[in-house]
Amino acid sequence: MTWKPEKNNWPKLFKGDKSRQRMSIFYFVAFLSIFFALMTVFTKNPVHSVLYLVITFFTFTVHYILLNAQFLAAVNFIVYMGAIMVLFLFVLMLLNLNKDTEPLKSNLVKFMGVIAGLCFLVTLAGALRLVEVSPPMGDAGATDIGLAKPLGHVLFNEFLLPFEISSILLLTAMVGAVLLAKKEPKKV
Amino acid sequence: MDNIITSIQGVPLNHYLLFCSIVFAIGVVGALTRRNVIIIMMSIELMLNSVNLLLVAFSAYSNDPAGQAFVLFVMALAAAEVAVGLAIIVMVYRNTRSIDINALNRLRW
Numbered sequence: 001m002t003w004k005p006e007k008n009n010w011p012k013l014f015k016g017d018k019s020r021q022r023m024s025i026f027y028f029v030a031f032l033s034i035f036f037a038l039m040t041v042f043t044k045n046p047v048h049s050v051l052y053l054v055i056t057f058f059t060f061t062v063h064y065i066l067l068n069a070q071f072l073a074a075v076n077f078i079v080y081m082g083a084i085m086v087l088f089l090f091v092l093m094l095l096n097l098n099k100d101t102e103p104l105k106s107n108l109v110k111f112m113g114v115i116a117g118l119c120f121l122v123t124l125a126g127a128l129r130l131v132e133v134s135p136p137m138g139d140a141g142a143t144d145i146g147l148a149k150p151l152g153h154v155l156f157n158e159f160l161l162p163f164e165i166s167s168i169l170l171l172t173a174m175v176g177a178v179l180l181a182k183k184e185p186k187k188v
Numbered sequence: 189m190d191n192i193i194t195s196i197q198g199v200p201l202n203h204y205l206l207f208c209s210i211v212f213a214i215g216v217v218g219a220l221t222r223r224n225v226i227i228i229m230m231s232i233e234l235m236l237n238s239v240n241l242l243l244v245a246f247s248a249y250s251n252d253p254a255g256q257a258f259v260l261f262v263m264a265l266a267a268a269e270v271a272v273g274l275a276i277i278v279m280v281y282r283n284t285r286s287i288d289i290n291a292l293n294r295l296r297w
Contacts, residue, residue: 009268023199026199026203027203028202028225030207032212034210034211034214036205037211037214037215037234038214040214040218040230040231040234040296041215041217041218041221041222041231041234042294043215046224046226046227049227052232053230053233053234056234056237057237060240060241063241063244064241064244067244067245067248068248069244069256069259071256072240072244072256072259072260073259075263076240076263079263079267080233080237080263080266084233084266084267084270086231087271087274088226088230088270088274090237091226091274091277091278092226093280094270094278095277095281095287109221110221112220113217113220113221113260114217114221116216116217116220117213117214117216117217117220118213118217120213120216121209121210121213124209124212124213126207128202128205128206128209128228131205145247145248145251145252145253145256146244146253146256148247150253151253151256151257151260153253153259154253154254154257155255155260158254158257159254159257159261163261166261166264166265169264169265169268170264170267170268172268173267173268173269173271173272174271175273176271176272176275177274177275178275179275180272180276180278180279180280181274181275181276181278182229183282188198188243
């Protein structure tokens with residue numbers, strides 16, 4: 001559960017044992033994700049924050065590839081990094097908010113927020129310690145369930161109804177977004 | 189591709205759990221400590237993504253493609269949520285000239 005065992009493995013990781021060496025890719029990318037997530041949250045400038053979030057999502061894409069979920073990696077790359085982040089950037093630029101105009105919260109609130117987040121993390125980690133996770137099957141990611149074809153089979157057989165409903169959800173969101181962002185007509 | 193596939197076999201699922209918990213907690217801290225509404229929404233995106241990654245990890249470790257189908261739905265939901273949320277932010281900005289979360293306290297009783 002803790003990271004300690006891995007730390008003890010570091011010397012071994014870098015000596016021989018190629019699979020262990022490659023395993024350290026995960027820890028490196030995880031470190032990058034956490035680092036850039038922290039930068040996202042604690043950067044003052046909103047535009048920099050969005051850019052750090054893009055990098056965070058890129059590291060998540062790398063995680064998906066490591067898990068052999070290639071279709072989701074592509075979708076994550078296109079939808080999240082391409083569409084959603086561009087939407088965020090557009091709104092930031094449109095509202096001309098690319099300055100450090102954010103009024104700062106009082107230090108007390110910030111401190112309490114960080115404490116609350118840490119308490120949450122400790123609670124979660126403590127709960128996860130008790131979880132008996134079955135050992136990896138050894139062929140994790142070895143099957144091709146993450147490719148487009150098997151995933152499509154699942155999506156269009158078992159999950160056909162939710163898939164269609166999600167299209168309605170997207171349509172509703174589109175109509176709602178247009179309706180909300182439209183300028184109010186001048187009342188005569 | 190074989191190299192990548194063998195690379196992940198050594199990582200225990202517990203480490204994915206811990207990693208995703210950390211990212212989720214970072215998202216929680218961001219939502220609690222920032223006042224810019226857009227950054228609060230970005231923190232929410234961070235949380236959604238950490239849960240997505242955990243779902244994919246579970247599905248890869250148990251060889252069940254259902255988890256990855258769920259992730260697709262979560263992504264569609266996130267796209268819808270972002271579109272509507274940003275529209276609301278634009279509307280609020282037009283009315284109050286700021287995206288400070290404290291300008292939104294009119295719904296507070």
